[in-house]
Amino acid sequence: MSAERMKIGCAGLGRMGKRHALNFLQRTPRAELVAASSPDLTELEWAKEHLAPYGVRLYQNYDEMLQQEGLEAIVVASATAVHAEQAIKAIEADKHVLCEKPLSTNVEVLTRRSPNPSLTLPQKKPHLKVMCGFSRRFDASYRDAYQKMQTGQIGTVSVLRSQTCDKLDPSGFFVAYAQFSGGIFVDCSIHDIDLALWFFGASSKIRSVSAVGNTAVEPDLRKHNDRDNAVGLVEFHDGRIAYFYASRMMAAGQEDSTEIIGTKGKLAVNTQPQQNLVQVYDASGVRKEMPQTYYDRFEYAFVTEANEFTAAVLDDTPLPLELTAAVQAVRIGAALQESMVSGSKIWFDENGNRLQEARL
Amino acid sequence: MSAERMKIGCAGLGRMGKRHALNFLQRTPRAELVAASSPDLTELEWAKEHLAPYGVRLYQNYDEMLQQEGLEAIVVASATAVHAEQAIKAIEADKHVLCEKPLSTNVEVLTRRSPNPSLTLPQKKPHLKVMCGFSRRFDASYRDAYQKMQTGQIGTVSVLRSQTCDKLDPSGFFVAYAQFSGGIFVDCSIHDIDLALWFFGASSKIRSVSAVGNTAVEPDLRKHNDRDNAVGLVEFHDGRIAYFYASRMMAAGQEDSTEIIGTKGKLAVNTQPQQNLVQVYDASGVRKEMPQTYYDRFEYAFVTEANEFTAAVLDDTPLPLELTAAVQAVRIGAALQESMVSGSKIWFDENGNRLQEARL
């Protein structure tokens, strides 16, 4: 292992952008954060204080940052709407890319029907490392579960249940957010869908999706074709079943849990959520506090992600997850969202083509 | 409270029949088991040893037992296929009835389209107590959860997740059993459906059902239109959602758990299953054992059921659950089973009538 370090720039300095920037600055020994960009002046003010003193150059314009000499990689942590565009530009500029999920809210952007297909572009530049940041793939508990499944501890995996449930944000922020997020299945369940593709295998072929949702706390979500509670059912051509629950109204905190159910056992990840190892005994009973946000829950997964992406670039080793899975996840998420809104079950053939007529 | 005791007979002495008979004999102080019937000679042999010494009269013929003088009530614990018929005969003979679930595997038997409608019959004899034995309604944990919901601790209930998962029986018994059970949704999920009707309110109107299933361990189940893993999604006209998982392949034991999700909190029942309060620390980690069967889990609920049914009869007080909910549960279970087999989503209007054409 050489002492050489990967020079990376961070696109976007919002909530997640700040975290990625600091992780690459302070917690990724083999990386060197050399640049950061944001169109937002307040975010740049923050960066002047927290990044610039360590030699990070700041840009208001993403395209200018891409020109910085010596820059080798970009972490795309901007608004979801520009993920795909910025990732494509970075690839065209011959940079390695770590892109926040989802790649896009629109499958078309990602596939051959698009003029700038992000999927085919990486194929033309196989020397580049391009990864979508599904943080759970880097979480120690999910990895332990995956390794246990791989060694056969639970037999053949047949059913997966997974949920991404956010604590209620009473500010109503998520109504405005829904306009651009792609909807609850693309924004939240995308993680659970990715887990299904990981545990079932990336070659799993979707057969049908159906979904329902309601607006228990925020009826205005319907304006953007969204819901605050949603349950989706996905069937694969080999018979495996995945089912998902997403919610934006949890009272206690972030509750992201998964069960992987096999013919010889079950692996449960975080079905007993907890902030830490403290239990409080008081007049109300025995109590554990919960993580309040997904970053509370997955902070170290993001650090691992930064370090492993860096290692893959420097050592030219395979990335821990393939881009095709990220595209497939967006496709499934968008189909679930459509099924929830239309009420119709959606079918696919074994080649992944959507069947236009309902199968009876 | 008088010292008078209710005289009851037990129809059926199979696995559950024996338990009901002994519960009424030994653990129901206000009841007196005076009769028991079974067409099976081996079962009658058992009864000669365990029931007859305490004054219980035995019958091979159910109809004869119904004639026994002084008999006031019948617990129907025979094969599922004869539940409805025996219950109807008992009502006709003017006996109170506690009937094991499901009332029937066939909705028609239970409704006005049938020549001997079990539903209308009780309405003609309002002095009789007729109850379907959904054991979870009598379980201390479910009751505590219900009471907490009623006092508003979790706000408005919007989503219910529930599962009934049996330990794998490697003898393959359940393949033969599937022929008569009505299928996994009618046999297993019926409990979860009943919970949804309980927690959402008996007047909840079903809007749509969709379901998928697979045969992960026993492909022969397909011969009887059944599956060993099934996930069902039920939407109600008021927007509430219930989703169910049933399985016959659990490795660790019986795993019946439920989450009731409201706008201000969540109640989880048995999402950390355990046989008792022992934990074993050894080289494999820290471990709790699980109940192996539903009776391990619900033994005391059955005792409570026997005692409360007896009290309702003796004191002429309302039964803890209404017969209409039991009929509605069979209807939903049968629709889920059909949806799983056909692949089609099934819709209902607000009057409970099935919509013949898929709604788009």
Add this chain to the structure above:
Amino acid sequence: MSAERMKIGCAGLGRMGKRHALNFLQRTPRAELVAASSPDLTELEWAKEHLAPYGVRLYQNYDEMLQQEGLEAIVVASATAVHAEQAIKAIEADKHVLCEKPLSTNVEVLTRRSPNPSLTLPQKKPHLKVMCGFSRRFDASYRDAYQKMQTGQIGTVSVLRSQTCDKLDPSGFFVAYAQFSGGIFVDCSIHDIDLALWFFGASSKIRSVSAVGNTAVEPDLRKHNDRDNAVGLVEFHDGRIAYFYASRMMAAGQEDSTEIIGTKGKLAVNTQPQQNLVQVYDASGVRKEMPQTYYDRFEYAFVTEANEFTAAVLDDTPLPLELTAAVQAVRIGAALQESMVSGSKIWFDENGNRLQEARL
């Protein structure tokens, strides 16, 4: 198994007396509660309503009850101070005896130095079943732990930690109660001491005891040489160690837990206390409620105790626990109490004789 039933009388109808009376009346099929006595008129009023209608004869005078024809057994559930006296009278009247713990608060009453030695008396009447009711011996979880230890799952047991911790009773009742209870080690820890003797073996020989205590909530306990928190350390001649914690100031509920630590594993009983299988998720986190009293926790153990005592009498089979262990438990409890008050460590030789001088 014959249908014959054991005729039993209940001495004392206070809090525990009522429970024992009802358990023998309603939940012990092979027993028949035929008599009950209490010097307290309010308690007798209660009995007129709840026991008399079922044929139970009531007495204000214990001695008179002993004369009732056909009476075969007595459950002594009166005030601790008269436990020994009433048990001895019952034995003299040739009755089987189930006596609430502790046998006595005074070791002398129980041993050969006493004029009416309860210990030697039973030895003269070996046809009688005389048992001290240590409820934990009948609890399903403790039995499971014991059976696992017996089958070698944790190797050689070397250390036992156990605690009996009551919820704070803010009425200050326990200050008055301390006057007669024998102190926190005799009243509370007696259960834990009995567990040590059970899991280590009844022949375990005590080597030393030392204890400390404090009065965190109720300084007045010092008037009666008692404390509200106490920790005791017991060493046996074979090197095994038991240590105990007792408290009367728990905020959340009754917390009686035990760890049995062996060379190949550990068994933990109730180190995650819970009232039932419900978890509440709300703004405060994830919460289980706790049993509020020891009867909440051990209700079914008392029912099992009644049934097993009855079976031992009717079938003339060995009792599940020996009287000598109960006497030994009182001896250890009294020594711990003395050590806590004096501050001195107390030593015993291998014959159980106390060493008068501190060993150096």
Add this chain to the structure above:
Amino acid sequence: MSAERMKIGCAGLGRMGKRHALNFLQRTPRAELVAASSPDLTELEWAKEHLAPYGVRLYQNYDEMLQQEGLEAIVVASATAVHAEQAIKAIEADKHVLCEKPLSTNVEVLTRRSPNPSLTLPQKKPHLKVMCGFSRRFDASYRDAYQKMQTGQIGTVSVLRSQTCDKLDPSGFFVAYAQFSGGIFVDCSIHDIDLALWFFGASSKIRSVSAVGNTAVEPDLRKHNDRDNAVGLVEFHDGRIAYFYASRMMAAGQEDSTEIIGTKGKLAVNTQPQQNLVQVYDASGVRKEMPQTYYDRFEYAFVTEANEFTAAVLDDTPLPLELTAAVQAVRIGAALQESMVSGSKIWFDENGNRLQEARL
């Protein structure tokens, strides 16, 4: 916050030394590891590969390292026997010091009776930051518990139970190790003692200690006056009680847990130990794996320790724990060890002086 970095050297490159070196190299952004020393050639080989490429200078001689220009601080992570000596030399050379626990196995070295008193030395150089590394003080769960106690959530803390229990090392390594470790109370329970001083307050005055131990798996420990299981009881002059369990024979893994018991509640830290958030359901039940070593459990606490020590040095802010507590902890640990070996209870007056005669 300036971008300036603290230059630190690491003394010792054994198991813990390697971890401290890597933590300061890679996970402490404001520190720069510039030197490392070890008398062991194998350890230096490791350092040539893992530290030297990043500019770390290596030394076989500790004293030479102390001369390196620009060196500002030392982390002492060598063998316990030289902790005190190396710490004192560093202080004399005007370096800030982070010293692994225990400061010493011998109280004399640390106090005024010693020719080179480590305690008085720092007092003469108040500009230096000298800290003993009690890792639990930096653990997120312990800190959360402490903060909850501080805000009054559990009333007045009266009793503390804490244990440090290592997984059995079947190599017998710990027999040889016992010769130099100071014994199980100084080596293991020192952490629990430090917790008692933290939660009870550093000014808590010890009143008495008593302890017992056994050798359940390794009788040879007695040669070095040590045991493999030990229970200690500590009483403070204000009435508070702390009791400790230490063991070297756990089957399942590292089990370090603590309960802080107050008049209005209890805080439990790690009484449900777990390696991560995965549960395995299989034929043996439901299982969590456990951390195998204390580093598995406390890895992130060590990283926090390195970062906070660095911040205190650079920003001249108070250290999170005072050196006097570390000395007091060694004193209590040594007294417990002596009490365990001699069998005698040991008393102290309010000034911390040992009472030579047993108090009666």
